[in-house]
Each structure stands twice: as structure tokens, then as C-alpha cells.
Amino acid sequence: MAFGNAEMKPAPFDYHRPATLEEALALLERYEGDAKVLAGGQSLIPLMNMRLARPAALIDLERVAGLTGLRFDGDVLHVGAMTRHMEIERSAAVRERIGILSAAMPYVGHLAIRSRGTFGGSLAHADPAAELPALATLFDATFTIAGSGGTREVPWSDFFITFLTSCLEPAEILTGITLTLAPPQAGWSFHEIARRHGDFALAGCAARVELDAEGERIASARVALFGVDATPVRLLEAEPALIGLVSSAAAIADIAAAAAAKLEPATDVHGSTAFRRDIARRLIASGIRDAAAHASSLRTPEKVRA
């Protein structure tokens, strides 16, 4: 069958498949900002199919050595940027030590997306409605970024700039992400509201809570939101106010309302700003309570043994 160029969807580009990071970085330099890094391609290729993106070249990282895998080291987890979502989803060690990441994975697109999509690709894409950037903020992620001048480490608070924009320069490559694990007694919750399962979130909330020695009051709390602003949002102002509260405290609803009022979610066909703020308010409150309940449930085996 001869269809000529009729079957070509993306605009022409040069395809490169370097074997080393140095080679990949040199290629990015050579194209002077007109090349894109190809990781899993599950966000970039749709944009290219619709010709919303027309890079002069794609630098495919699939065969660059050393960019894949999960490595637990003390209280941190190193994730290679090219580690596919499916590997994380199926990892027993991840389920055991950072269960919220396992719980969030089924919300990342669909199975056929997760089989190709990568952890680093999702973070570098920096979609504020995506799940993984919010989780990165919840675990104090540090981003390892390689450039021709060397490697730099960037904290999450400097990584996410705005919609679909990270601090990555055109000739840099995200090579890995380091997450600081929560203590084993920390509870967590993950909630997402979307029009259909697998869609991007209208709003979502990931929370982790530690209780005091008596298991009654909140000793520390972290809350991260997605889909509600130009970047993932950590509630750094609200979090200290939660300390000392019991999980049934009415004050939690007030803290949630005050935090939601500061958000600037966009109005679009899927929901208004006010609607998204209201979802966020409810998710924050229930997210904190559910994480506290989870932390409480983690204590139960000790009580049974005693």
C-alpha cells in the first residue's frame, strides 16, 4: 500500500537515540533549543500528532544508560527519570514504603499510558492537574538535572514554575528524582475528583499526617493539591495550624476553607473557579481526616500485641 505522506501525523523532525547522557546533552546543545527530549512520549507525542508541538529534533532517552530504576537508600527513594509508571505501580517495595505513590498510580492516565509514560517525564511536563507533581511536593522531592556544565540539584519549590513549565533549561535533562520517605507511622490519603476515571483532575488532594504519642492529636501534617492552580500547591501556611488538633476538630474545616480561598484555579469548560475552590475545600478537610484515620489504624497492631 502506498499512502505517500498521508499517514504522517507529526511534522518532520530528526530522530536521535543516543547511548549516553553526554551524547544526549551535546545533541540538545547542537539544536539550540529546538530539540525536545523524548521520554515516554505520552504527553509529547499527542502534542506532535496535533502539530501543537513541532520540535526540530527528538532526543530519545530510552537507550541512555542509568536513567531507570527505583533505589531505596535509608530514608530516601531515588527514582530514575526514565522509570515507567507501570514499574512503580507494580513495585511491592513502593507499596510497602510509600503506599500513597502506589495508590496514586491508577489515576495516572490508563494502563496503556502507564506502560510507556515515565516518572521523570510526568514531572518535567509539569502539568498542575497531574498527580505526580503534587506527590513530589509532599515528599520534599529533589530533582537531579544534568547540563553540559555539570549536574545541579533543585528542590521542588524551585522546580515548578507555572503551567507546563519547570525550571529545566532547553539543553538540560532531568535524570532523577529523590523523595524523602515519611516515617512508617505516618498515615496518608489520596483523593481525586475527575469527570471520568483517568482524566486529568478537576481537583485532587494528597495528605500525610503523623499523630502524637497518644495517637490522638496531629503531630505533623502535609497537604498537597493538584488541579487548582498553575503549579502543584503545598499548603505550607495551613500545615502548622493543624498541629495539636484532634481529627474531629471543627477547626480543620475552617483551615481548609481559608486555604481553599487562597487558591486560583482556572475556570474552564469542566468547572468554574468557585466550583474548584469548593471541591478543594472539601478535599482538604476530608484528606486530613482520612490521613489521620489511616495513621490511627497503623497503631492498631501495637495495641493488639499489648
Place this chain on the structure above:
Amino acid sequence: MTPDRHTVALTVNGAPFKRTVEGRLLLSDFLRHDLEFTGTHVGCEHGVCGSCTVLVDGNPTRSCLMLAVQADGHAIETVEGLAPDAATLSPLQAAFRKHHALQCGYCTPGFLMTASALLRVTEHPSRLEIKEALSGNLCRCTGYSGIVDAVDEIANGKPNAV
């Protein structure tokens, strides 16, 4: 301008193929137009509908979100690989027919490949797990009940009831 051409060597349903393609050729179009595996259907072409789902090294993958050149060195499975011969449906295909799990049939190859992958990794998936696995495939003839019934039957027994 120098054409951006690359050699792709891969297997499709176990058979080896080698072609030279442009870097921008999608795997879906490579399968259909270059290798003539036209059972892989192309729907939305931006990763939403799931019609073009094939297996890459056993994992369900949107062939419209992968370049042909990225398939170099990998094992691809398409709907043509399911039936043992031209006159015999595979058990899953037979269950689809029995349960009226298709009307127009456009989405069917994607559903069959997604379900095949599920049945390989999950021995007895629950109905909920079946629905979750199939949630990335769209059917616009509202045939989901029959599709879930068909997969459920293959996953959870009654192999003789055709």
C-alpha cells in the same frame, strides 16, 4: 533536506520484520500501512480512545503514541495474533461474539488486546479489576456490559459455555 530515515527491526506476532522508516512515522501507521496489519484500528490518534492498543513486550500500549522507530528491537502483538487460524476464533474472541461485545467493531481490536494483557498478568480479575483495566478503551456503541461479561467469562470460568 536529508530525510530522517531509520532502520526498524522488530517482531509482530512472533514474525520478524525489518524496514526503513521516517522518524516521525507512528507505530500505528507503520503496522497498518507498511506491514499491512490493518486489524489495528486508528481512532483519535492522540491517545484517548484506545482503539489502536497493541502489546509491546506484553504490555498494552497506544500505538498512536509511539513512533515506529521506538519499536526497534521490541516484540509487538496485534489482534491478528490472537486467533490460532483463519477459521477459528480465540476463546476471548469467541466470548466477545457470544456476549455481543461488539456492534460496529471499530474499538474491538483495542479491547481484545487490552483484555489479553490483563488476563496474562491477573489470574482471576474481579469485575471491578476488569472495568479498571478496560477503562482506557472507548466504545461508542455502548457495548461495555457485553465486553465486561465476555472478559469475565474467560477470566472466571465457564469455558465450555459458548
